[in-house]
Amino acid sequence: MRTFTPDEANALLDELRPRVESLVEHKRRLDAAEESRRSLQARIAGNGGDITPSDVSDVAERVEREARAIGAIVEEIQRAGVQIKDLDLGLLDFPWQRGPEIVLLCWRLGEDEIGYWHGMDEGYAGRKPL
Numbered sequence: 001m002r003t004f005t006p007d008e009a010n011a012l013l014d015e016l017r018p019r020v021e022s023l024v025e026h027k028r029r030l031d032a033a034e035e036s037r038r039s040l041q042a043r044i045a046g047n048g049g050d051i052t053p054s055d056v057s058d059v060a061e062r063v064e065r066e067a068r069a070i071g072a073i074v075e076e077i078q079r080a081g082v083q084i085k086d087l088d089l090g091l092l093d094f095p096w097q098r099g100p101e102i103v104l105l106c107w108r109l110g111e112d113e114i115g116y117w118h119g120m121d122e123g124y125a126g127r128k129p130l
Contacts, residue, residue, distance in 0.1 A: 001081070001095050001102070002081030002095065003095045003096055003097045003102065004081070004094040004095065004096055004105060005096070006096070006105060006114055006130060009094040009096070009105045009107070009114050010113045010114050012080065012082070012094075013107065013113065013114065015080075016077060016080070016082065016092065017109070019073050019076060019077060020077070020090040020092065020109050021090070021109065022069075022073060023070060023073045023074070023077075023084075023087060023090060024087065024088065024089075024090045024109060026066050026069045026070045026073070027066075027070060027087040027088060028088075029062070029066045030063065030066035030067060030070060033059060033062035033063045033066055034063060036059050036062070037059045037060070037063060040055060040056060040059055044056075070087065077092070081094075081095070082094055083095070083104070085106075085123075085124065086124070089108055089109065090108060090109025090110075091106070091107070091108050091109070091124060092106075092107050092108075093105065093106055093107075094106075094107070094114070096117060098117065101119075102120065103117050103118065103119050103120065104117060104118055104119070104120060105117050105130075106118055106124065106127050108124075114130070115129060115130055116128060116129060116130065117130060
């Protein structure tokens with residue numbers, strides 16, 4: 001497992017921030033597309049009125065396109081050694097060797113820099129200031 005110092009993690013944020021912004025946007029669009037698909041399925045289960053084959057294929061294509069985009073960004077971020085904790089919030093964790101233990105530097109989209117950390121089993125709610 002790769003570890004980061006706070007300075008290294010903050011430097012990497014310059015590269016990751018636009019990717020995380022894109023990730024959050026694709027997730028928002030995926031959620032909207034999935035809601036459209038659920039609504040369409042409910043209409044089909046009802047009486048199916050006014051539904052065309054292109055309605056179904058268009059929604060399926062939107063879901064697939066957004067899922068592929070999310071997968072590509074997630075893979076890229078994880079290749080850098082960074083953990084994605086929440087797609088909706090744009091929440092990332094960077095492993096950090098803090099003394100004898102490995103903990104996680106925690107950053108959320110909208111924050112200027114990494115200012116928090118938490119233990120491996122604590123999560124976002126356990127964030128502590130650096």
